[in-house]
């Protein structure tokens with residue numbers, strides 16, 4: 549008997565372009581939602597674009613968060629319940645979007661993703677990434693019902709947020725290699741389609757490197773398209789595997805040991821240089837990853853991340869403990885091997 553089945557959840561409307569934030573209420577009308585909206589944001593995005601949302605939704609209640617945590621999710625759930633909200637609007641970077649994604653799952657309602665930074669590929673994905681104590685949960689949640697990505701707004705965001713988005717996409721190269729390895733060694737389920745989409749997304753972004761420059765709205769356009777495509781790969785896979793391998797474990801561990809030092813995308817980019825070295829050796833493709841990051845202006849060294857060498861080595865040797873996800877790190881790399889990899893690749 550044929551017993552395979554799958555359920556791919558994707559957004560219904562994806563609006564991308566100059567000034568589309570002003571079409572947010574029209575995009576919401578198209579979804580035939582009932583009840584009032586509730587805004588989930590964080591301080592800078594609220595200051596930058598909160599009023600443009602409020603202007604379209606009279607009297608909308610809101611919560612502004614400063615971090616992604618299960619506590620923040622509870623805060624949103626309580627406040628949205630109290631306000632009698634019918635759906636959520638997430639405005640900001642990856643953190644408010646992840647919190648709103650999980651809260652909407654708890655509230656059994658939909659949410660709309662309104663990124664203010666092209667900094668991460670959770671804009672569209674059906675995963676919510678939330679740290680808790682010594683671990684990091686990649687929680688299954690529904691993807692947004694709609695995405696409204698205003699390239700004018702995204703292009704005005706600090707440039708390093710866009711280079712973080714580029715690096716989050718470039719890390720797909722090693723994430724897919726880790727996924728294939730886990731499939732071969734541990735029989736982890738692998739989707740050829742999701743793996744190919746994720747890898748092609750990284751290849752297309754690198755192919756457009758010449759058009760990714762500060763001050764060009766086209767850069768925000770190219771990077772956002774890649775972030776959407778990578779999020780779709782995660783939705784097809786039903787896991788973050790196509791976009792999150794050992795380089796993400798390394799970054800999640802840095803978030804624990806050295807919180808708030810560097811952006812998620814920048815950390816995974818540097819992680820990807822070293823994990824590519826583990827995959828293919830000193831003459832392998834780690835130089836391609838480093839060069840792609842550097843062409844786009846993303847960090848390639850510990851110094852550029854603002855993180856000391858010892859912390860890089862600690863994160864690399866303990867990254868495998870973050871969660872039960874088999875990668876090239878296996879059961880852990882020794883301190884000597886970590887120092888050698890970080891030194892040869894010029895990270896430290």
Ligand SMILES: NC(=O)C1=CN([C@@H]2O[C@H](COP(=O)(O)OP(=O)(O)OC[C@H]3O[C@@H](n4cnc5c(N)ncnc54)[C@H](O)[C@@H]3O)[C@@H](O)[C@H]2O)C=CC1
Nearest residue numbers: 592641642643664665667668669670673675676677705812
């Ligand atoms: N669920 C998923 O599939 C994914 C989740 N993530 C998660 O997303 C988070 C990383 O996303 P980030 O956007 O880097 O974090 P973030 O939401 O903390 O944003 C980074 C900083 O940029 C600021 N910011 C945002 N838009 C701005 C603008 N237009 N102008 C000025 N400042 C602005 C924010 O206030 C914040 O200080 C991590 O927690 C990561 O785990 C990342 C990728 C995928």
Ligand SMILES: O=C(CO)COP(=O)(O)O
Nearest residue numbers: 669677686788791792796
């Ligand atoms: O950051 C992500 C993909 O870019 C999400 O991955 P995690 O599941 O590791 O949080």
Ligand SMILES: [Zn+2]
Nearest residue numbers: 668669716816
């Ligand atoms: Zn990521």
